[in-house]
Amino acid sequence: xNSIEVLSRKIESLADGLxxxxxxxxxxxxxxxxxxxxxxxxxxxxxRLVSGPGCPVCVTAQEDVAxxxxxxxxxxxxxxCFGDMMRVPxxxxxLSSLRADGADVRICVSPMDAFEFAREHPLREVVxxxxxxxxxxxxxxxxxxxxxxxxxxxxxxxxxxxxxPNALRALLGxxxxxxxxxxxxxxxxxxxxxxxxxLPEEYGISAAISGFEPEELLLAIFALLKMQASGxxxxxxxxxxxxxxxxxxxxRSLVETYFEPCDALWxxxxxxxxxxxxxxxxxAKWDAGARFSMEPVAAxxxxxxxxxxxxRGRIEPNECALFGQACTPEQPLGAxxxxxxxxxxxxxxxxxxxx
Amino acid sequence: MxxxxxxxxxxxxxxxxxxVERVFAPAFQNEYLAPLTDAAxxxxxxRIALTTDGYVVTPxxxxxxxxxxxxxxxxxxxxxxxxxxxxxxxxxxxLETGLPVETxxxxxxxxxxxxAEAGVQIVTGDTKVVEAGGxxxxxxxxxGVGLFPEGMEIPxxxxxxxxxxxxxxxIGSHGMAxxxxxxxxxxxxxxxSDVRPMARAVRAVLDAGCIVRAMRDPTRGGVAGTLSEWAxxxxxxxxxxxxxxxxxxxxxxxxxxxxxxxxxxxEGVVLFSLPAKDAERAVAALRTQTGCxxxxxxxxxxxxxxxxxxxxxxxxxxxxxxxxxxxLPRIC
Numbered sequence: 225x226n227s228i229e230v231l232s233r234k235i236e237s238l239a240d241g242l243x244x245x246x247x248x249x250x251x252x253x254x255x256x257x258x259x260x261x262x263x264x265x266x267x268x269x270x271x272r273l274v275s276g277p278g279c280p281v282c283v284t285a286q287e288d289v290a291x292x293x294x295x296x297x298x299x300x301x302x303x304x305c306f307g308d309m310m311r312v313p314x315x316x317x318x319l320s321s322l323r324a325d326g327a328d329v330r331i332c333v334s335p336m337d338a339f340e341f342a343r344e345h346p347l348r349e350v351v352x353x354x355x356x357x358x359x360x361x362x363x364x365x366x367x368x369x370x371x372x373x374x375x376x377x378x379x380x381x382x383x384x385x386x387x388x389p390n391a392l393r394a395l396l397g398x399x400x401x402x403x404x405x406x407x408x409x410x411x412x413x414x415x416x417x418x419x420x421x422x423l424p425e426e427y428g429i430s431a432a433i434s435g436f437e438p439e440e441l442l443l444a445i446f447a448l449l450k451m452q453a454s455g456x457x458x459x460x461x462x463x464x465x466x467x468x469x470x471x472x473x474x475x476r477s478l479v480e481t482y483f484e485p486c487d488a489l490w491x492x493x494x495x496x497x498x499x500x501x502x503x504x505x506x507x508a509k510w511d512a513g514a515r516f517s518m519e520p521v522a523a524x525x526x527x528x529x530x531x532x533x534x535x536r537g538r539i540e541p542n543e544c545a546l547f548g549q550a551c552t553p554e555q556p557l558g559a560x561x562x563x564x565x566x567x568x569x570x571x572x573x574x575x576x577x578x579x
Numbered sequence: 580m581x582x583x584x585x586x587x588x589x590x591x592x593x594x595x596x597x598x599v600e601r602v603f604a605p606a607f608q609n610e611y612l613a614p615l616t617d618a619a620x621x622x623x624x625x626r627i628a629l630t631t632d633g634y635v636v637t638p639x640x641x642x643x644x645x646x647x648x649x650x651x652x653x654x655x656x657x658x659x660x661x662x663x664x665x666x667x668x669x670x671x672x673x674l675e676t677g678l679p680v681e682t683x684x685x686x687x688x689x690x691x692x693x694x695a696e697a698g699v700q701i702v703t704g705d706t707k708v709v710e711a712g713g714x715x716x717x718x719x720x721x722x723g724v725g726l727f728p729e730g731m732e733i734p735x736x737x738x739x740x741x742x743x744x745x746x747x748x749x750i751g752s753h754g755m756a757x758x759x760x761x762x763x764x765x766x767x768x769x770x771x772s773d774v775r776p777m778a779r780a781v782r783a784v785l786d787a788g789c790i791v792r793a794m795r796d797p798t799r800g801g802v803a804g805t806l807s808e809w810a811x812x813x814x815x816x817x818x819x820x821x822x823x824x825x826x827x828x829x830x831x832x833x834x835x836x837x838x839x840x841x842x843x844x845x846e847g848v849v850l851f852s853l854p855a856k857d858a859e860r861a862v863a864a865l866r867t868q869t870g871c872x873x874x875x876x877x878x879x880x881x882x883x884x885x886x887x888x889x890x891x892x893x894x895x896x897x898x899x900x901x902x903x904x905x906x907l908p909r910i911c
Contacts, residue, residue: 228893256837262895307907308837333762333836333908438893554903564837564909574897 231442232266238449239268245452246272246401247445248537250392251408252279252565253436259570261438271445274537275567276400277391277493278408280356281308282535282559282566285489286523288384289314289559292353293322294521295382295512302328302345303382304338305353306360308563313556314523335367342371342379351512353382358414361385361501362475365482368503368510380512383502386488389419390499396427400536404430404448406441409463416471417461430457433467482507491525491559492532526551531558534567541571548572584678589708602684603704606691611667611702619702621667623726626733628663630654631722637715639686641760643752643771644846646717647689652776652846653798654723655697659778660794660849662734662785663725665697670704673718676711686717697776699723734791738809738852742792744816744878745851745861747780747871748773749824750802751840753847754906755832762908764835770828773847773870780868781849787864789857795850800902803841805850806878806887807901815883818899821892824873837909841889842902852880 255275277283289312296303310320323329335352342350354364371379388411407420412433423431430451434444444462488500503511530544551557560568587594611619634650658665756772797805806816825840833840858876865874887899
């Protein structure tokens with residue numbers, strides 16, 4: 225018997241004696257891996273997995289996408305972004321459609337590409353559209369640091385970075401009912417495992433930090449069910465080969481040098497206090513919002529789109545009336561259908577046929 | 580003065596003739612091209628296969644290949660998977676002013692080398708020059724003619740339930756090589772494209788006496804695209820994910836960028852659908868060919884409703900949808 229079979233059997237016998245248990249994952253890479261490996265197919269009926277606000281593309285507020293589009297429309301601007309931001313719809317446009325119409329929008333894997341480009345093209349205004357959680361913010365901080373050291377003048381940041389803990393507080397303090405949380409392994413590698421200790425302490429919820437291989441996911445789910453069975457919610461680090469209690473202090477200190485907490489808008493969750501990051505006043509000149517004196521942009525999601533309910537784990541993607549009909553990976557109406565980490569896209573991609 | 584392409588090279592006058600005599604004729608030399616007449620006159624009889632394709636890849640040179648090797652291989656492979664023996668190619672070039680002649684020479688030499696490797700001759704061509712910004716260096720269009728041996732049964736290009744799916748080699752290399760080069764991803768050593776003419780490999784399978792129901796080179800859209808089309812509306816195809824040969828560096832790059840190798844373009848891979856009893860013979864024949872050492876049976880065809888599935892390494896199943904849109908690197 226291989227480790228997958230062993231774990232599946234242990235989970236099955238453990239779940240047998242338990243009431244229905246809902247486990248939420250709050251990391252896009254978990255969402256993707258769970259769908260990619262069909263992990264649900266190995267779980268008993270009583271164990272339900274739901275996706276939370278873990279996909280950075282999905283939780284980026286429509287208003288921030290609208291600001292990126294407004295910047296990309298400026299003739300002198302080259303906007304750099306992660307690949308899966310390209311197709312997020314905003315009204316009738318997206319960064320991808322603007323690029324097709326001639327806007328200079330470029331995909332990069334590392335924000336440093338924006339720095340190199342800015343140095344090589346001093347007459348262009350280069351903007352980095354920074355999105356993502358604790359894992360991607362250090363890269364944006366490193367970009368600013370490189371900019372400061374080199375004296376480059378034509379680089380700025382459209383900052384939509386977010387932090388996970390307060391979003392989880394907002395979620396769990398609201399109407400979302402989950403029994404246990406799968407905590408994001410990559411985020412915890414930066415924050416340290418201890419950053420998630422508040423989950424059992426403040427909310428009485430079992431939490432397990434998980435890796436991304438199917439064995440690791442099953443192991444974390446097993447740990448969660450064991451705590452459910454014993455009635456003693458705790459935080460378990462089920463990804464010790466990567467995550468330690470203190471995390472990565474160097475990355476955190478880099479972020480703290482340039483950023484401070486701010487209230488942030490989340491798609492589907494609204495404004496959450498201290499859940500975002502903005503540039504410290506001393507570095508305000510790196511802020512694209514200030515440099516281009518942008519007004520706040522109002523933006524409304526597509527009518528009927530239930531990404532917000534999906535992100536709060538209130539419905540499964542296929543319970544949205546648009547799912548697979550008006551909203552598909554080819555023609556996404558909601559952000560969750562865009563990134564392969566989005567709950568809707570992952571659902572559509574791997575389980576749409578109902579295996 | 581730098582030796583670069585100018586508008587004069589596209590004028591059909593003296594500069595153009597010089598370019599032909601200096602760059603094209605020596606590289607492509609063969610008896611059908613030599614007269615430099617308006618049309619090449621070549622021998623052949625019976626049914627022919629005819630195809631054409633345009634090539635606009637950037638960068639022009641990427642690890643493992645270049646636009647010239649790509650333009651010859653792509654058209655040769657389209658002919659080969661029809662079952663024909665590729666014989667003659669034409670090439671149309673759009674050149675940007677300012678392109679160093681040395682760059683053009685490198686591309687042309689690469690085309691000539693690839694043609695020799697594939698056993699085809701480049702028999703005629705055309706050159707146009709556009710102003711700077713009108714194209715990115717070089718655009719190529721190749722057309723090709725292939726001949727069917729007399730009495731040969733042409734593959735119906737229709738898979739059937741009970742078939743096995745065979746890949747000639749490891750998948751995903753070309754698309755990841757180009758994407759890594761385009762995004763300046765510093766893999767060391769660099770990921771190399773698999774671009775190569777597959778005519779001889781296809782011939783090896785046919786000559787081994789295998790009944791081939793369908794053959795395709797899974798370029799854009801990758802293996803997922805080809806299999807989705809083959810499944811159509813009445814068949815299901817189930818892949819064994821663990822049997823899929825993928826180079827370790829390609830697998831790693833895909834994982835980093837959040838891309839599924841099944842959707843990545845190939846330029847030196849052929850997929851076969853053939854009766855299960857012939858599958859191992861096809862694999863053995865392929866493995867004697869350069870670039871096909873990892874040929875493998877990767878899946879099976881059954882009656883169904885047009886779905887493609889992959890059996891994962893943990894024994895679960897996932898759906899493989901037809902490709903949609905551009906493959907974009909994921910956030911993290």
